[in-house]
Amino acid sequence: MRFALISTSILAMAAPAFAEEVNVYSHRQPALIQPLIDAFTAETGIPVNIAFVDKGMVERLKAEGDRSPADLVLTVDVARLGEVKDAGVTQKIEDPTLDAAIPADLRDADGQWYGLTTRARIVYASKDRVKDGEVTTYEDLADPKWKGRICTRSFTNDYNVALTAAYLAHHGAEATKTWLEGVKANLAKKPEGGDRDQVKSIWASECDISLGNTYYMGAMLKDDEQKAWAESVRIVFPTFEGGGTHVNVSGVAMTKSAPNKEAALKLVEFLAGDEAQKIYAETNNEFPIKDGVARSELVQSWGDFTADTTPLSEISALRPEALKLIEEVNFDG
Template sequence: MKSRSLSLCGLFLGLAIATGCTPATNNNGATDTTTDPGTPSSEATGEINLYSSRHYDSDAELYEAFSEATGIEVNLIEGSDDELLERIRTEGENSPADVLITVDVARLWRAQQDGLLQPTESEVLTSAIPENLRSSDNTWFGLTKRARIIVYNTETVDPAELSTYEDLADPKWEGRVCVRSSSNTYNQSLVAAKIVEKGAEATEEWVQGLVANFAREPEGNDTAQIQAVASGVCDVALVNSYYVARLRASEDPQDQEIVANIGAFFPNQNEGEGGTHINISGAGIIANAPNVEAAQEFLEFMVTPEAQEIFANNNNEYPVVDTVAPNDVVAQFGDWTASDLPLESFGEQNAEAVMLMDRAGWK
């Protein structure tokens, strides 16, 4: 597998090789230290050019397994979701990109709306991936699931106090809630889901109450929210489930100290409450992909049991294929009910969600 990273300064210098750029920070809080965006070769049919915003070293094992099974080489270009989308737009019809992987459904929806993706007619994909986790026109497909859960301080919060996302707007949580900024796509998709479920007016009222209960101005990534809960800065926080699982799986004593002070709660589990919000890492084939057949083979490999175990479990996510079990650490969360809202609708409401969060003072 060949790998390159993309930085904004390299992008806006005509996608030429750039030097002296400031490292770019990706959606997962990591830093891209390689500043040469490069241009992968697309002449051979035995390769795909993969643009991915997933910055997890464990994914390399997945790509190597695909190459071993198919003989197709994976040329990896990494960057943030927005950087990669802008690169594909700039490259236009000459883009060498075959597959785009993002860490949030809103970016996939944007790529879909901008005509950057092409439909993929595959019985393998549509039979393996639940309908609400893929687009209605088959331009993108969810490949892993992540739940947006509540983390709480076990010294200051009785889990019996917890119930729903909506309850976090109750005045009893004043000064007790930590969360990432409104620019974070995970939070935007949660708010978009509530707009779909309850309407804009009720959702804005909820967000206003939630903001009123913030213990501090939003800062940091999901791990920072967990650390804040463990240290007593706040009592509860909204985070993706895999961040908690990652800490539980860690052998670092500092991580284990954090884990000892927190609990994980899956909200909205009672009848009529809608289930716990989920998001995806997902992928689609680029509209002008030079290696379409190989790209489809890549997507279909992603839903095999072997790939799902690597793709989801190495990063402590949930597989999208129901017959594949999560790893032991993730399984410790127990059974829970997920929201069955179509994720495509989150993208449709993303712009409204951002404006609503701004009006409510969510910085």
């Protein structure tokens, strides 16, 4: 397990404590969240200590139990939020401020976690080889016209499991299995790498379309090597038939132990507020979750879309069945 600390960490139990502080275990890379933490501390005077836990978050919290110094978990994807909830290491947050700021479909129905930003699971399409309007729905991806033209990372990856679970919510198990078989038949090569690797493959003419998260476009444009990959594609916002574009979240949950519950709640409220939402938008190329907060100029340039309204708590609950179907068709094989 990789375990790195940033800020003046007091997560070791023997270290001295501040009168008021917040301790966070985070799946998110430190560079993505440090500007938010700095802004919170500047406004409130409350120090925040962050432990970057790349793997084994649930196992760590279970092992620490009631002695855990962690107040909050910050993570990406509804899958990981669902994991900490299902493991019984979180507690319900009851807060009218959060309920007013965060739409009901983007938070846990039981109040165990709240989304903080969204990203869409979209199609990256070759500007040269894919016409406008050639792909419009997720269902389209199983059309034989795409045979040998699709690239994707592993479908057992959290992002693709969530997309499959959303498909399952819309169409049921039989249709989802058929769809998975159809998409697999259209692959240009065996699934491998990450979302950016698929865009590189489009740039290299190895395939014509791929699945990816929106914010990777911003990341690629900032990288001297990857900028050419990004400029070879355009973003397409597919929808489910009868629905919208699949979105996922980064989010937060309060641990069951939470030794600094009051200060931790202040941080969660801050992260859902206008200032933090604007920082998220500008720094990470994500969509603010709170209405009225503007997207960054780059994100606005990608165009508007209608987000699917299937509750993410429902999608999270369908993940085990979705993964089972992915394995049944041996998608990555």
